[in-house]
Amino acid sequence: MASALLTASPDRIATAARRVMARCDELAGISAAADRIERVYLSPEHARVNRLVAEWMREAGMSTHQDAAGNQIGRLDTRGDDAALMIGSHLDTVSDAGRFDGIVGVLMGLEVVRLLREPDEAGWRSPLPFAVEVAAFWDEEGTRFGKALLGSSAVGGVWDDAWWQLVDAEGTTLRQAFVEFGLDPARITEAARRPDELIGYLEAHIEQGPELHRRGESLAVVSSIASARRFLLTVEGEARHAGGTPYDMRRDALLGASEAALAVERLCRAEHHIIGTVGQFEAFPGGVNIVPGEVQFSLDLRGEFDGERDRVWGRLTAELDMIMRRRGLRWQHREIHNAPAIACAPLLQDVVRAGIGATTTHTRDEAPVIFSPAGHDGMALGGLTDIGMLFLRNPDGISHHPDEAVSTEDVARGIRALAESVLHLAAERRA
Structure with a gap:
């Protein structure tokens, strides 16, 4: 009218x-x-x-x-x-x-x-x-x-x-x-x-x-x-000489974190109206000739409904546990934002x-x-x-x-x- x-x-x-x-x-x-x-x-x-x-x-x-x-x-x-x-x-x-x-x-x-x-x-x-x-x-x-x-x-x-x-x-x-x-x-x-x-x-x-x-x-x-939740995640490995450390001894935090970021994309793309984004990614100590010993990255996780968002977060944490265990790494997270x-x-x-x-x-x-x-x-x-x-x-x-x-x-x-x-x-x- x-x-x-x-x-x-x-x-x-x-x-x-x-x-x-x-x-x-x-x-x-x-x-x-x-x-x-x-x-x-x-x-x-x-x-x-x-x-x-x-x-x-x-x-x-x-x-x-x-x-x-x-x-x-x-x-x-x-x-x-x-x-x-x-x-x-x-x-x-x-x-x-x-x-x-x-x-x-x-x-x-x-x-x-x-x-x-x-x-x-x-x-x-x-x-x-x-x-x-x-x-x-x-x-x-x-x-x-x-x-x-x-x-x-x-x-x-x-x-x-x-x-x-x-x-x-x-x-x-x-x-x-x-x-x-x-x-x-x-x-x-x-x-x-x-x-x-x-x-x-x-x-x-x-x-x-x-x-x-x-x-x-x-x-x-x-x-x-x-709904939205935001996290800061840390993956811990061991920094060692890039040339002198064979692959079977490496605990590369960057590779573990990269696999985690790909898991975010894979899990969220399979879900309706769940969106996950890794927007920040930083490796330490940051030398070109050093296996990264630590990586910090962000995760922005959004969903139309709180329950669906939280269910995907639960699946993601289980996936990260498996990735880090397989690679000999540790990981932790800190939630910095939670909005229903x-x-x-x-x-x-x-x-x-x-x-x-x-x-x-x-x-x-x-x-x-x-x-x-x-x-x-x-x-x-x-x-x-x-x-x-x-x-x-x-x-x-x-x-x-x-x-x-x-x-x-x-x-x-x-x-x-x-x-x-x-x-x-x-x-x-x-x-």
Whole structure:
């Protein structure tokens, strides 16, 4: 069911999409590196982007503030102190990033607020039974301190004081970085929201995979965000002279670790929706003429469901036991991250499905539904409020890379779908 607001104003949607794309380009120019995009938590670039986005929030008619965790929050009040629907994503990046991951969702949220606030050409304006907030989160990626979702975790009320001791590559602790940025670590709990303050959280995001591209679709409803566990693994052997040590005496940690990495691929490829990645791999002592005595490597293990993910981890540990025993090696692991799968709320899936339906020839039941193997800020908010997500097509599915992309046309469809989702949620709330 298309709304009167958006059917009367197709030019406004196209203008909004062009503005989103131009602002993605503008933010791409705010980087710690001259030859690539890099914006990390509590950096000068963080402060500069917050100031700019705050201007855009005010321009869209919102009040705005920087919260106790450094997130920039805009709010459009409708009836005083009503609870709010939060629309958000993140503005930090990985190193050598693309310009759309996270950013496009924040900017689309601002355009939705603009559309819902301003009367159209016929003078029609959308009354909402709730306030609308746009959250520009920071450190979703975890690039600087190695811990993802810091900003949204503070808002979700799941901050862990042990994180204050996290250290970046320069030796700066998270606590020191807070103080240097102008934030007070003692006030971090002020960023936390109460459940009665929010009616839900919606996020638009580029898909970080090729499913929509392969289907020839622009938009999708997200059913859930994958569970994830991350480990640091160590394989121990014996460092010896490369030339003087015969093969039957070698305890080569690198070969054992390499076989383990191949086992990750083999076991995960045989499973539905289980993804395992070895992203870091380092051998010690690292000499060209030394049999490696130790190898450290990472494992990122994701799944649509927690139980399936954990079952594969169990099979993998048994496989590693066999590999190391056969090669005369030892291995150990340390878990550094564990996040359960988060299901998107049925109501929010329904309103996003209806929003997509208003932009296409799909019926209500035909909008694509896919799960997200990548993590998002909604994972930190799932214990606070219901969450829903809208995916936009990303040609070829590449992300965390300068080549990630989204078309202006798909952004226009996404803005309309997101605005329609808000209107359908408003109708549900009135009912």
